Amino acid sequence: MNESFSKLRTFGSMIPILWRISGTALVVLIALTLAQAFVPIAQLAITSKLVEEAAMLFQGNNGDGMRGVYLLVGLQLALLVSGVLIGAVFKYTQQLFNQRAKLYFDELLSTKVNRLPLSYFDNHLNYDRLQRTSFSMQMQGIGIIFTVLTMIQNLITVVGYMVVLAQFHWLLSLGMLLLVVPMLGSYLYESKALFKLIIRQTPDERMSSFISNLLKSREGAKEIRVFGMASYLIAKWKRIALRNMDRLLSLERKTIGITYGVQMLTVMLLSVMLLFALHTGANGGLAIGQYVALAQALFSSQSLVQGLAQGYSNIHQGLLHANEMLSFIELPEESGGKGDQPFPSPIKQGITVEQLTFHYDGAPNPALNGISFAIRAGETIAIVGDNGAGKSTLAKCLLGLYKPDKGRVAVDGVEYENIEPEGLRNRMSAIFQDFVQFPFPVWENIGLGGIDELGNRDKLRRSSEEANTASFIHKLPQGWDTVLGIQFDGGHELSYGQWQRIALNRAFYREFELIVLDEPTASLDPMTEAAIFENLMKLTSGKTAVFITHRLGSCRFADRILVLKDGCLAEEGNHDELMERNGEYAAMFRKQAGWYTKEWEEQALGV
Ligand SMILES: Nc1ncnc2c1ncn2[C@@H]1O[C@H](COP(=O)(O)OP(=O)(O)OP(=O)(O)O)[C@@H](O)[C@H]1O
Numbered sequence: 001m002n003e004s005f006s007k008l009r010t011f012g013s014m015i016p017i018l019w020r021i022s023g024t025a026l027v028v029l030i031a032l033t034l035a036q037a038f039v040p041i042a043q044l045a046i047t048s049k050l051v052e053e054a055a056m057l058f059q060g061n062n063g064d065g066m067r068g069v070y071l072l073v074g075l076q077l078a079l080l081v082s083g084v085l086i087g088a089v090f091k092y093t094q095q096l097f098n099q100r101a102k103l104y105f106d107e108l109l110s111t112k113v114n115r116l117p118l119s120y121f122d123n124h125l126n127y128d129r130l131q132r133t134s135f136s137m138q139m140q141g142i143g144i145i146f147t148v149l150t151m152i153q154n155l156i157t158v159v160g161y162m163v164v165l166a167q168f169h170w171l172l173s174l175g176m177l178l179l180v181v182p183m184l185g186s187y188l189y190e191s192k193a194l195f196k197l198i199i200r201q202t203p204d205e206r207m208s209s210f211i212s213n214l215l216k217s218r219e220g221a222k223e224i225r226v227f228g229m230a231s232y233l234i235a236k237w238k239r240i241a242l243r244n245m246d247r248l249l250s251l252e253r254k255t256i257g258i259t260y261g262v263q264m265l266t267v268m269l270l271s272v273m274l275l276f277a278l279h280t281g282a283n284g285g286l287a288i289g290q291y292v293a294l295a296q297a298l299f300s301s302q303s304l305v306q307g308l309a310q311g312y313s314n315i316h317q318g319l320l321h322a323n324e325m326l327s328f329i330e331l332p333e334e335s336g337g338k339g340d341q342p343f344p345s346p347i348k349q350g351i352t353v354e355q356l357t358f359h360y361d362g363a364p365n366p367a368l369n370g371i372s373f374a375i376r377a378g379e380t381i382a383i384v385g386d387n388g389a390g391k392s393t394l395a396k397c398l399l400g401l402y403k404p405d406k407g408r409v410a411v412d413g414v415e416y417e418n419i420e421p422e423g424l425r426n427r428m429s430a431i432f433q434d435f436v437q438f439p440f441p442v443w444e445n446i447g448l449g450g451i452d453e454l455g456n457r458d459k460l461r462r463s464s465e466e467a468n469t470a471s472f473i474h475k476l477p478q479g480w481d482t483v484l485g486i487q488f489d490g491g492h493e494l495s496y497g498q499w500q501r502i503a504l505n506r507a508f509y510r511e512f513e514l515i516v517l518d519e520p521t522a523s524l525d526p527m528t529e530a531a532i533f534e535n536l537m538k539l540t541s542g543k544t545a546v547f548i549t550h551r552l553g554s555c556r557f558a559d560r561i562l563v564l565k566d567g568c569l570a571e572e573g574n575h576d577e578l579m580e581r582n583g584e585y586a587a588m589f590r591k592q593a594g595w596y597t598k599e600w601e602e603q604a605l606g607v
Helices: 002-058 067-113 118-122 124-140 143-168 170-215 218-226 230-282 288-329 391-398 421-426 442-453 457-466 470-474 496-509 526-539 552-557 575-581 584-596 598-605
Strands: 350-358 368-376 380-385 406-411 428-431 514-518 544-548 560-565 568-573
Touching: 002 067, 002 143, 002 288, 067 124, 067 288, 118 124, 124 170, 124 288, 143 170, 143 288, 170 218, 170 230, 170 288, 218 230, 230 288, 350 391, 368 391, 368 406, 368 544, 368 560, 368 568, 380 391, 380 552, 391 514, 391 544, 421 428, 428 496, 442 457, 442 496, 457 470, 457 496, 457 526, 496 514, 496 526, 526 552, 552 584, 560 575, 560 584, 568 575, 568 584, 575 584
Parallel strands: 380 544, 380 560, 428 514, 514 544
Antiparallel strands: 350 368, 350 406, 560 568
């Protein structure tokens, strides 16, 4: 009962969505469905009459001659023509509705995904769910409406047939009803089992499509060739794909027996009903026209009942998908936070981090463990530490992308939680290790940093001078209008370092109060790196900046250095203070410095 209620609720929640997609199309579809349902019933009545008239005509007993027959044939023709017309309009409206729905759901999915907290992407279960949801939205979500419409149509026709049959003998209507029940059961079983399988197969499906895409991708092409991994990866993909196929076929074997067994029963029941009708006819209970109409009703009702049962199971499956989709839509959004205070702009005191702890879902240890420090307004801070020390996680917390599990991050004393989310976003800028390479023109690649000034060529030019990208942009084949990357026709590929400079320019194109640069110069040549860091001071003057780096030489540009170790703040101070302290930082710095100076010479000499 509870389950049925929740299905009804799901269906109820779908209706406003379908209405939003296109109310007019929905109304037209419903009207046409109802009209279509009555066509076969009318056909049946005409057939019965026509056969009677024809029988009399053939026996030479028809007083009216051909007049009555012409009328009936004319009516039949009119019905057939209207059936065809209704079908054509229905098909077009359905296509229109489908296209609009695809657009609607694609937009809904992209919008929703981008409103979810970043931490949503840290859990593999969410990737599975996302994959299923996009499948649900594309394939099944709106399918329900057409299934329901077809079912209503079939139901009206079947009931109409039953009324016609009941006029001949009530047992015939009962027999027809008996056809429905077992069929419904078998289709229902099949659809439930299929949905369970879809849930179970999602991780495998994702893995197999990941490998299959990798095998065809530009990113994978180099390593796959160098390491000769192609056959290994194909075999790995095939193993998973075969496993999926086996599961599907095993389900098919299971359900096929049940479904087709039920169909055999139905066919037998149909034959019994026909025999019964013949018997009744032989005893004078049925005229020839009635018998023909009855046979027609029985045969076409078999496919109608089948459609009804299939529709029922499709609805069941569609509702499960719709439920998945609705629960995704209802996921709490990032902007659902309670913050309503404006971002303190310009920052006067600075940013304070108190007892910040952050734990990734399912990770054994916290990535950040009770970190506290303060950044003064306008200060440039370097964060250093080993791989996995927690630097990028801290950067994301400073950007407000992750909410702390414990502790707080505040700007000028206002906790991030209490700041209006849009205000927080608008006042921050960043560049990440895995920045996006947009296959768009240069101006758009940079302009996206400040959407409001996206096409402001003067500002773009000024910003590229400041960010030191102007010199190489001018050398591109179409200058600012050069499309970057070779994914699309006419694109021009950049080196990774050049891409990074474009991404840096994008970060500085924004009007920001705080900028976080996660390894901003990792792929840059030493000259460019030095130029960027010297420039960084100018670009960030009066602004608060945090950069993560593994090249400790660049820390000399920072006012202060934070050293992270295993998610904790191990040391804090400027370069000289930390060298004097002779701790983690000093050890790391000496190691790196050694690469270039004494150790290098010693190693070269074999000392
Ligand atoms: N999405 C995630 N889910 C679970 N654990 C994660 C996730 N991302 C990072 N971690 C873990 O959190 C810890 C800190 O990772 P983080 O990326 O912050 O380190 P990092 O100091 O930036 O490293 P690197 O110098 O290699 O970039 C690591 O132990 C890492 O394994």
